[in-house]
Amino acid sequence: xxxxxxxxxxxxxxxxxxxxxxxxxxxxxxxxxxxxxxxxxxxxxxxxxxxxxxxxxxxxxxxxxxxxxxxxxxxxxxxxxxxxxxxxxxxxxxxxxxxxxxxxxxxxxxxxxxxxxxxxxxxxxxxxxxxxxxxxxxxxxxxxxxxxxxxxxxxxxxxxxxxxxxxxxxxxxxxxxxxxxxxxxxxxxxxxxxx
Numbered sequence: 801x802x803x804x805x806x807x808x809x810x811x812x813x814x815x816x817x818x819x820x821x822x823x824x825x826x827x828x829x830x831x832x833x834x835x836x837x838x839x840x841x842x843x844x845x846x847x848x849x850x851x852x853x854x855x856x857x858x859x860x861x862x863x864x865x866x867x868x869x870x871x872x873x874x875x876x877x878x879x880x881x882x883x884x885x886x887x888x889x890x891x892x893x894x895x896x897x898x899x900x901x902x903x904x905x906x907x908x909x910x911x912x913x914x915x916x917x918x919x920x921x922x923x924x925x926x927x928x929x930x931x932x933x934x935x936x937x938x939x940x941x942x943x944x945x946x947x948x949x950x951x952x953x954x955x956x957x958x959x960x961x962x963x964x965x966x967x968x969x970x971x972x973x974x975x976x977x978x979x980x981x982x983x984x985x986x987x988x989x990x991x992x993x994x995x
Contacts (some may be wrong), residue, residue: 897935904928944978945969946989957988961995970994 823871829830872963908924915921951958959975971991976988 828957894939896936898932901928901932901935904931940980940982944980944985944989945977946974946991951991951993955988955990956993957987958993959990960992962992964994966994968983968994 813843825893869926898993904924905928908921911924912921946956949956949971951971955978957970957978962972964970964972970993971989972994974989974991975992978985980986
């Protein structure tokens, strides 16, 4: 029996030793699992913080974008209104410049009724014409040269072609004066061209 007790004791010792070896492994596994769980929780809280920050920044950008959109809409409305105002009253300055010419025409007509002097009337109309041309030239109106010039379809409109001693495509006569407004042709000259 003493051999059995020794044997049992050895078996017990071996079991105890094995249990002792397993316990630290289980304890190590348990502490590793806890560490992983703590890490996951830390990562989750870090991610939640980052997400909250990203949401706050996105909200800030969205609010800023809404403000910019509202400002742009107001700017666009204001610009459209200003353009309408400019278009509506664009001719005001020209009209103001032409009013003295209109006044002189009225005076000339009144004078012609009471005074039958054709020469004086003719001189008055000539003066009014020069006054009118001065106002229009100040606005950028210039006549297109035609008589004796070479025909240019960008500047002239040929109404007739006539045989002549002149070089071909030379303008013989200006039937209606053409004009530039600044650098743009607003009305081509109507002309008779040599053919």
